[in-house]
Amino acid sequence: MFLRFTPLELGELIAQVESPARGGVASFLGLVRNHHGGRQVVRLEYSAYEPMAEAECARIVAEAEERWDCGVALAHRIGMLDVGEVAVAVAAASPHREEAFAACRYAIEEIKRRVPIWKREFFVDGGVEWVGSGARSELLRDTTGR
Amino acid sequence: MTTTERATLTVRILLFGSYAEFLGREALELALPEPATIGDAVARLRSFPGGNRLPARPLCALNLSQVPAEAPLSSGDELAILPPLAGG
Numbered sequence: 001m002f003l004r005f006t007p008l009e010l011g012e013l014i015a016q017v018e019s020p021a022r023g024g025v026a027s028f029l030g031l032v033r034n035h036h037g038g039r040q041v042v043r044l045e046y047s048a049y050e051p052m053a054e055a056e057c058a059r060i061v062a063e064a065e066e067r068w069d070c071g072v073a074l075a076h077r078i079g080m081l082d083v084g085e086v087a088v089a090v091a092a093a094s095p096h097r098e099e100a101f102a103a104c105r106y107a108i109e110e111i112k113r114r115v116p117i118w119k120r121e122f123f124v125d126g127g128v129e130w131v132g133s134g135a136r137s138e139l140l141r142d143t144t145g146r
Numbered sequence: 147m148t149t150t151e152r153a154t155l156t157v158r159i160l161l162f163g164s165y166a167e168f169l170g171r172e173a174l175e176l177a178l179p180e181p182a183t184i185g186d187a188v189a190r191l192r193s194f195p196g197g198n199r200l201p202a203r204p205l206c207a208l209n210l211s212q213v214p215a216e217a218p219l220s221s222g223d224e225l226a227i228l229p230p231l232a233g234g
């Protein structure tokens with residue numbers, strides 16, 4: 001499962017892809033930032049079109065592993081996250097660092113471009129907005145369906 | 147043939163994020179006259195209360211894959227209307 005509802009552990013992802021033949025491991029962590037557009041953010045809530053998000057993540061891993069001699073693991077948090085929590089994690093392991101960096105970069109860029117995940121930002125002033133559409137969120141209930 | 151009856155197809159619509167808030171629901175069944183495209187489904191949704199806030203050409207996924215607005219619909223399809231993606 002690429003979508004996770006509990007804190008992400010980079011070590012777990014690295015363990016999925018490391019091997020004696022792979023001497024280079026590149027990783028990326030995306031953390032919840034405390035500001036956006038000059039406003040102070042106190043937390044974020046991620047939600048997803050879960051079956052499609054899982055399928056897209058699987059496709060991204062398969063594409064990276066096809067293109068480079070590497071193993072790729074990734075995970076994305078869903079639910080309410082505080083500032084500083086890990087929202088997305090990628091680990092790529094390869095015999096050499098060039099391929100590990102390239103595969104890791106590819107995976108995070110494709111996650112942002114293709115995976116159907118949305119987030120609401122909760123601002124310190126009490127405002128709540130959907131990132132990307134700029135729409136003010138009118139509902140304060142949980143949108144993750146859990 | 148002078149019949150005015152047209153066959154209809156039924157698709158399941160999924161709405162997410164801000165779009166679910168605009169229409170006040172996350173899922174619905176939509177019956178459309180055949181043949182119908184994704185664009186026809188979106189046009190119908192935009193006629194619903196709050197639906198005018200949907201863009202004319204939103205990002206759409208048909209049965210878990212992104213597709214263009216011209217794609218035809220079949221009965222039983224799952225059509226997801228996707229707000230701007232914001233993962234990562």
